[in-house]
Amino acid sequence: MLYVLARSLAGGRREGVLSAFGTFLGGMVHVFAAALGLSIILARSAVAFAAVKYLGAAYLCFLGVRMILEARRDNADPGAMLSTIQPQRNPLWQGVATEVLNPKTALFFLSFIPQFVSHTGGHMFLQFVTLGTISVVLNTTADLIVIAMAGPLGVRIRSSAVFRRRQRTVTGAIMIGLGTYLATSESK
Numbered sequence: 001m002l003y004v005l006a007r008s009l010a011g012g013r014r015e016g017v018l019s020a021f022g023t024f025l026g027g028m029v030h031v032f033a034a035a036l037g038l039s040i041i042l043a044r045s046a047v048a049f050a051a052v053k054y055l056g057a058a059y060l061c062f063l064g065v066r067m068i069l070e071a072r073r074d075n076a077d078p079g080a081m082l083s084t085i086q087p088q089r090n091p092l093w094q095g096v097a098t099e100v101l102n103p104k105t106a107l108f109f110l111s112f113i114p115q116f117v118s119h120t121g122g123h124m125f126l127q128f129v130t131l132g133t134i135s136v137v138l139n140t141t142a143d144l145i146v147i148a149m150a151g152p153l154g155v156r157i158r159s160s161a162v163f164r165r166r167q168r169t170v171t172g173a174i175m176i177g178l179g180t181y182l183a184t185s186e187s188k
Contacts, residue, residue: 027135071165
């Protein structure tokens, strides 16, 4: 949600929606992987979990550092501000990568959804995919609400060069903080 909020504030509603749709697609990758039993590898293999965890953390830190560097570049070159209004990277694919590289999402689907799958209720794969899809849709709905609420603040950010530089720096620091949290959190 913080990732989508950061993208919405930095790039507006369109960028936020594309980011939310990207995290939706990334979440669906986890749903199908867990339904097929592939995510069990992450849950059982410390090496696989650590690899995905640290890759995801590094990606979030990379996004944060890039935001901070762009904010500083914008500070040095006032003409560059105009170019930062348009998204420079594809927020859809960044959203997919951010969610796919989040091993906690895989572990959520492995630990939470199976509790509601009934062995006697029919095809277990379809039950799992249906419940996982409902979960991802609810998460995406929450993201869309955050995007709508971020709209007025985003207009202010995009209308003030100083405010935008500060926001990008703070957002970058938050992304680095999220990456650091992911890298240092214990897996359970």
